[in-house]
Every structure is written in structure tokens, then in C-alpha cells.
Amino acid sequence: MRINIWRNKLVVKSFAGKVRLWVLALTTPLLILVFANPMAFNFTIICMIPPEHAESDDNMTLGQSSNSTANRKNFFSHDEKIIYDGRVYYDYSPLQRNALFSSAALGLLLGTLPLSYCVGRYNVRYTFSAYAFISAVTTLLIPLSADLGYLYLFCLRILQGIGSSAELMMISSVPNEWSPIASAGTFMIILSTYYQVGPALLMPTAAGLCESQWGWSMVYYVQGSLTFIVVVLFFIFFRDSPREHP
Incomplete structure (x- = not known):
């Protein structure tokens, strides 16, 4: 009986040694993408708002209403779209922009509240996959929400922040279960x-796509699609510990 237990432990350790690098290779890019998704707005907002000289240009037209002053009176106005030089811009007020920046942080705070309960009731794999899936879907829907109106974009930014609130959990969980004690620090550094x-890869990507023919919305389509692909691979392959891996 003792021999069988000893052999089983050796098999688990040997298997973990072969697979742990794949776990690290899947978890790290997913953390990068999920972290970068809400940050994309920090760069694309530059391309979303109209240029300073647009309001005095005869080629500028309002998307839905000709009374721009009335538009700014309603915080959740749907009439802030401006068409200039063949592109659609959104004339958000400074207060609206600040709220959009803060909404992701609000979502990050809200997302941490049920995290312990979800991990205890389900597990790390299901919990983080669900959070990452929320991040992928909300990122893909950002361009549509901006077109529908400010309220939709504000709410979606909160959900996007919720999707990125489970990352610190993975930095502690993966080294604890998948790394030998000697290399646990290396695992944590790589995951961190x-x-x-995330920002280093996002900045040149956002800059290039914003100035391209596809516009700023392509940043979210690329980010969201990559996140969706990686989270599917993560869900298929990842397990909470080597003992649970098939």
C-alpha cells in the first residue's frame, strides 16, 4: 500500500514537471490580455473624441442633433456623436470622460467581492475562466456600446473592470499548485x-490601429478576439492542481 502511494506521488510530480510550463505559458498571456483590455480605453479615447479644430470646420456634422449645448446637459446623452472627415467621434464632456476612466476601477472593486465565494463554491479554473470570458465579451462590445450611447459604454466599462479583478488570484494559485518550491518565485515573477x-504591447498596437483605415474600434476587436481564444484554450487545458489534470 505504501509503495503504491509513493509511486502515485512520483507520477503526479513527474506529470506536473511536464505540464507546469504549459500552464504557465497559457496563464501568462491570458493575464496580459485581461489586464490590457480595460486599459485600451486610455489610448483609444484620444481617437474617439473629435479634434480641437473639428467644431469650427464646415465639414463637421452632428450625428443626431444640431444642438450640441443641449447634448451636454444630459450626463447620459445619446446625442454626442460627431461626424468629421468621414469618421465618427464622440463629444464627451470632461465629467463624462472622467467617469469612463473611473468606471473600470469601480468594476475592479466590485469584482473582488464575490471572488472568494466563487472560488470556494466552484474552483479557480471555472472562476478565472468566467472572469476572463466577461473581459473578452465586454471588450468586443465596446465599439457597439459607444455607438448606442454613453450609458451603455459606462455600464460596459464597469463589467470590463469586473472581468479583470481575478488576476491576483492566479499569481498566488498557479505557483502554489503547479510550481516546485525552488521555482515558485520564478513563477510569480513571470506571472506578474x-x-x-500588457501596456507595452497595447500602446503601439492601439496607436497603429487608431491611425489605420479600420480605426480605434479594431483595437477592441483584436483584443477581445485574442482574449476569447486564449480563455477557451485555458479552460480546456488548465486544472487547479496536477492531481486534477486528466
Whole structure:
């Protein structure tokens, strides 16, 4: 009996040694994408608002209403679209812009509240996959929500922040279950690079796509699609521990 238990432990350790790098290779890019998704707005807002000289240009037309002053009176106005030089812009007030920046942080705070309950009732795999899936879907819907109106975009930004609130959980869970004690620090360092790598990859991508023929919305389509693909692969392959892996 003791021999069988000892052999089973060796099999688990050997299997973990072969698969743990794949777990790290899947978790790290997913953390990068989920972290970068709400940050994309920080860069695309530059391309979403009209240029300073647009309001004095004869080629500028309002998307739905000719009374721009009335539009700014309603915080959740649907009439802020401006068409200039063949592109659609959104004339958000400074208060609206600040609220959009803060909404993702609000979602981040709200998303941490049920995190412990979800992990205890389900597990790390299902919980993080669900959060990452929310991040992917909301990122894909950002361009549509901006077109529908400010209220839709504001609510979706909150959901986008909720989707990125489970990342710190993975930084502790993956090294604890999948890494030997000697390399646990290395695992944590690699997983923590999402904080630096995410913006470093996002900034040139957003700049290039914003100035391209596809416009700023393509940033969200690329980010959301990549996140969706990686989260599906993560859900299929990842398990909470080597003992649970098929």
C-alpha cells in the first residue's frame, strides 16, 4: 500500500514537471490580455473624441442633433456623436470622460467581492475562466456600446473592470499548485509581468490601429478576439492542481 502511494506521488510530480510550463505559458498571456483590455480605453479615447479644430470646420456634422449645448446637459446623452472627415467621434464632456476612466476601477472593486465565494463554491479554473470570458465579451462590445450611447459604454466599462479583478488570484494559485518550491518565485515573477507587458504591447498596437483605415474600434476587436481564444484554450487545458489534470 505504501509503495503504491509513493509511486502515485512520483507520477503526479513527474506529470506536473511536464505540464507546469504549459500552464504557465497559457496563464501568462491570458493575464496580459485581461489586464490590457480595460486599459485600451486610455489610448483609444484620444481617437474617439473629435479634434480641437473639428467644431469650427464646415465639414463637421452632428450625428443626431444640431444642438450640441443641449447634448451636454444630459450626463447620459445619446446625442454626442460627431461626424468629421468621414469618421465618427464622440463629444464627451470632461465629467463624462472622467467617469469612463473611473468606471473600470469601480468594476475592479466590485469584482473582488464575490471572488472568494466563487472560488470556494466552484474552483479557480471555472472562476478565472468566467472572469476572463466577461473581459473578452465586454471588450468586443465596446465599439457597439459607444455607438448606442454613453450609458451603455459606462455600464460596459464597469463589467470590463469586473472581468479583470481575478488576476491576483492566479499569481498566488498557479505557483502554489503547479510550481516546485525552488521555482515558485520564478513563477510569480513571470506571472506578474502582465503589469508591464500588457501596456507595452497595447500602446503601439492601439496607436497603429487608431491611425489605420479600420480605426480605434479594431483595437477592441483584436483584443477581445485574442482574449476569447486564449480563455477557451485555458479552460480546456488548465486544472487547479496536477492531481486534477486528466
